Amino acid sequence: MSIFSLFRKQTSAPVARERLQVLLAHERASVGQSDLVAILREEILAVIAKHVEIDDERVSVKMERGEHVTTLEVDIEIPVTVTIRAA
Amino acid sequence: MAKVVVVTSGKGGVGKTTSSAALGAALAQRNEKTVVVDFDVGLRNLDLVMGAERRVVYDLVNVIQGDAKLTQAVIRDKRLDTLYLLPASQTRDKDSLTPEGVERVMNELKEQFDWIICDSPAGIERGATLAMRHADVAVVVTNPEVSSVRDSDRIIGLLDAKTEKAERGERMEKHLLLTRYDPARAERGDMLKVDDVLEILSIPLLGIVPESMDVLKASNIGAPVTLADSRSAPALAYLDAARRLAGETVPMTIPGEKRGIFGKIFGRRAA
Numbered sequence: 326m327s328i329f330s331l332f333r334k335q336t337s338a339p340v341a342r343e344r345l346q347v348l349l350a351h352e353r354a355s356v357g358q359s360d361l362v363a364i365l366r367e368e369i370l371a372v373i374a375k376h377v378e379i380d381d382e383r384v385s386v387k388m389e390r391g392e393h394v395t396t397l398e399v400d401i402e403i404p405v406t407v408t409i410r411a412a
Numbered sequence: 413m414a415k416v417v418v419v420t421s422g423k424g425g426v427g428k429t430t431s432s433a434a435l436g437a438a439l440a441q442r443n444e445k446t447v448v449v450d451f452d453v454g455l456r457n458l459d460l461v462m463g464a465e466r467r468v469v470y471d472l473v474n475v476i477q478g479d480a481k482l483t484q485a486v487i488r489d490k491r492l493d494t495l496y497l498l499p500a501s502q503t504r505d506k507d508s509l510t511p512e513g514v515e516r517v518m519n520e521l522k523e524q525f526d527w528i529i530c531d532s533p534a535g536i537e538r539g540a541t542l543a544m545r546h547a548d549v550a551v552v553v554t555n556p557e558v559s560s561v562r563d564s565d566r567i568i569g570l571l572d573a574k575t576e577k578a579e580r581g582e583r584m585e586k587h588l589l590l591t592r593y594d595p596a597r598a599e600r601g602d603m604l605k606v607d608d609v610l611e612i613l614s615i616p617l618l619g620i621v622p623e624s625m626d627v628l629k630a631s632n633i634g635a636p637v638t639l640a641d642s643r644s645a646p647a648l649a650y651l652d653a654a655r656r657l658a659g660e661t662v663p664m665t666i667p668g669e670k671r672g673i674f675g676k677i678f679g680r681r682a683a
């Protein structure tokens with residue numbers, strides 16, 4: 326470290342730059358993921374629809390980013406009448 | 413062949429309307445027939461910035477809804493007979509812009525003009541996506557400030573996904589126009605530098621427009637800044653940017669940095 330840097334005033338632009346780089350790396354990745362969720366949702370729906378009749382609106386697919394792992398939550402409501410028939 | 417340019421940003425108040433008027437006028441000053449289209453339905457301002465607010469009879473929505481012909485709605489500039497304006501409406505119903513209607517108007521404009529400059533509203537909703545939909549080239553207006561850079565990044569993502577060009581699998585040509593740049597603050601280290609923004613957004617630079625009173629003065633009198641005072645610093649920046657947009661190679665000058673004897677003379681007059 327140079328002795329001059331002790332006298333130099335701290336500037337804010339490098340902080341802004343650093344924060345933006347971290348944030349945008351994250352946001353660019355998650356935009357891709359929202360597409361992934363949409364694709365997964367559609368394909369999961371198609372597979373299930375082959376076997377049971379389900380309502381489009383009753384299927385929820387969520388992706389949540391944790392610190393170490395990302396979880397995919399799939400929630401499908403199957404009407405009682407259909408399950409009984411299938412079983 | 414007509415070229416459709418969208419002037420966009422995500423964030424509001426960064427200088428889209430100012431830039432649309434200035435670039436439109438600069439292209440028209442090159443003797444190329446240019447129309448500037450205001451897509452900011454409900455908040456039209458381009459008419460005011462271009463000094464045509466008292467001549468608006470019909471607007472974009474009237475044409476889309478079939479209440480007026482395009483020729484009735486388009487206003488020719490009083491100063492430059494190659495410059496035209498298609499105003500937005502003041503209606504609050506944003507749904508009045510339909511994708512089919514916009515497509516029909518754009519096709520009709522393409523037959524009559526060399527340049528079609530689309531002034532996008534802020535945001536990433538319908539108005540902004542319709543404004544970019546038919547573009548061949550995008551001018552991404554960004555201020556050297558964190559929220560503006562972040563929003564520009566979002567808009568770049570949309571340009572690569574939601575435009576006709578992107579949907580055809582073609583690459584959308586994108587250029588960065590850095591506006592409201594304050595050389596003194598950048599020098600002090602309290603404003604993102606040109607290189608910082610370029611590195612983060614990684615699209616080529618079209619120009620750097622300094623923060624300047626001349627922009628305010630031009631809007632006060634209702635003239636694009638390139639027409640109000642063509643020797644002012646922001647006007648010179650926009651004139652150069654328009655030349656680059658037209659495919660010329662023009663050396664880039666960063667406001668506040670030495671430009672040689674020629675630049676100094678004009679630079680001082682402009683200050």
Ligand SMILES: Nc1ncnc2c1ncn2[C@@H]1O[C@H](COP(=O)(O)OP(=O)(O)O)[C@@H](O)[C@H]1O
Nearest residue numbers: 424425426427428429430592622623624627628
């Ligand atoms: N280079 C500049 N220097 C000073 N003021 C500017 C500059 N560019 C834009 N402005 C001002 O900023 C405000 C917002 O500009 P505007 O073009 O309406 O932005 P937008 O269309 O993106 O909302 C206006 O008051 C305008 O005069």
Ligand SMILES: [Mg+2]
Nearest residue numbers: 428429452457
């Ligand atoms: Mg505007």
